[in-house]
Amino acid sequence: MTEPIPHEIRRYPPTQNKSLRAWSAADEHILKWFDDNQIEPENILILNDRFGYLTCHFNSSDVSVIADNRSQLKSTKKNLSNNQLDESTIQFLNPLEDIDKPFSYVCLNIPKSLEQFRFYLQKIHSVSTEESVVICGFMTRHFTPAILEVAQEYFEDVSQSLAWKKSRVLVLKRKKTQVRQIEVDSFTDTLPNGSEIKLKQYPGVFSLNRIDNATRFLVSNLSFEADDQHILDLGSGNGVLAKVVQIEKPGADIHLMDDSYLAIESSRLNMDEGSVSFHWTDTLDDIDEDIKFDLVISNPPFHLEYEVNTEVAVELFREVAGRLNQGGRFLCVANRHLGYRPHLKKFFTKCDELVSNKKFVIYSCRMNS
Numbered sequence: 001m002t003e004p005i006p007h008e009i010r011r012y013p014p015t016q017n018k019s020l021r022a023w024s025a026a027d028e029h030i031l032k033w034f035d036d037n038q039i040e041p042e043n044i045l046i047l048n049d050r051f052g053y054l055t056c057h058f059n060s061s062d063v064s065v066i067a068d069n070r071s072q073l074k075s076t077k078k079n080l081s082n083n084q085l086d087e088s089t090i091q092f093l094n095p096l097e098d099i100d101k102p103f104s105y106v107c108l109n110i111p112k113s114l115e116q117f118r119f120y121l122q123k124i125h126s127v128s129t130e131e132s133v134v135i136c137g138f139m140t141r142h143f144t145p146a147i148l149e150v151a152q153e154y155f156e157d158v159s160q161s162l163a164w165k166k167s168r169v170l171v172l173k174r175k176k177t178q179v180r181q182i183e184v185d186s187f188t189d190t191l192p193n194g195s196e197i198k199l200k201q202y203p204g205v206f207s208l209n210r211i212d213n214a215t216r217f218l219v220s221n222l223s224f225e226a227d228d229q230h231i232l233d234l235g236s237g238n239g240v241l242a243k244v245v246q247i248e249k250p251g252a253d254i255h256l257m258d259d260s261y262l263a264i265e266s267s268r269l270n271m272d273e274g275s276v277s278f279h280w281t282d283t284l285d286d287i288d289e290d291i292k293f294d295l296v297i298s299n300p301p302f303h304l305e306y307e308v309n310t311e312v313a314v315e316l317f318r319e320v321a322g323r324l325n326q327g328g329r330f331l332c333v334a335n336r337h338l339g340y341r342p343h344l345k346k347f348f349t350k351c352d353e354l355v356s357n358k359k360f361v362i363y364s365c366r367m368n369s
Helices: 025-036 053-057 070-082 114-126 145-154 213-220 240-248 261-270 311-321 341-347
Strands: 044-047 063-066 090-093 103-109 128-139 155-160 167-175 185-190 196-201 230-234 253-258 276-280 293-298 324-335 350-356 360-366
Touching (some): 025 053, 025 103, 025 128, 044 114, 053 070, 070 090, 114 145, 196 240, 196 261, 213 240, 213 324, 240 253, 240 261, 240 293, 253 261, 311 324, 311 341, 341 350
Parallel strands (some): 044 063, 044 103, 103 128, 230 253, 230 293, 293 324
Antiparallel strands (some): 128 167, 155 167, 350 360
16 A cells, blocks of 8 residues: 655745645555555656655656646755655656656646647656556636547547545546647747747647737837847747747847747747757756846746746746846836836846736846846
């Protein structure tokens, strides 16, 4: 029988919100499924384990972990180290990496994006045998019939548990022989100036099949100065902002940074060759400290799956302030209700509301020359 995890699992990045934990009842429900079925699992693949709760629990087993977010990778490794667990026994993979063996059990926290769920199931399907069992955890309040429909695209036997601590699990067995293959989505949208832009992206990358309204608002009010030569797209997603920069400032040195591996790889598909650098990271501290920027543009994330959390964005604001060249600017678009200006004024010597509408505001921040 599987004993409750005795380790202390912490969130990374840390949070001041004491109501936020480093695991959910859905994580616990996955462990409960193994308990209830008296299974001591071996040869496990784990996906979307945001803070490493499942990875730490199954550390003594033969474990492989697929991590899209760099912050997940860091969090998992920190929790393994803090609990004196051996990281070397775990195979860490990115979502596009080939997997070289089948798995007996797969544990998956169902992501908010159904397209990403489908993408993960396609990956799981490719390394499953007829005996493989896939256990998918989710909170009951997040259930939609579409979750079942997606699961049934890849597996013949899809069963749903009873609710426990407001969570459920899906158990998937008997992989189907013919399944839908998805990878890169392509779409065309129109920029505010009337020109068309073609973009590609992997499943789960924000935003699906269109340029989101906040980014569109920033693009419509984006202007450049003569000294804007070193430019960072912070939280780059599919790279649409950086692509606009590349069109308007073709000689600029452009950097793209995102916590999501799938986002960074999407932006690689969209950027032309030139002076372009891609950074799969959640912090500017991972970028060479000698690199400074004349302009940083951002539509920063404030949703982490179903969780609304502005702490990550605020910490990035602090980091940006320390990486601007003299006279450099930070242009940030955000939902009005987030109230970022008081935070920005803590880090920048000048912070103005450049333009706003009923939903969004663009802040223009500078450090003194």
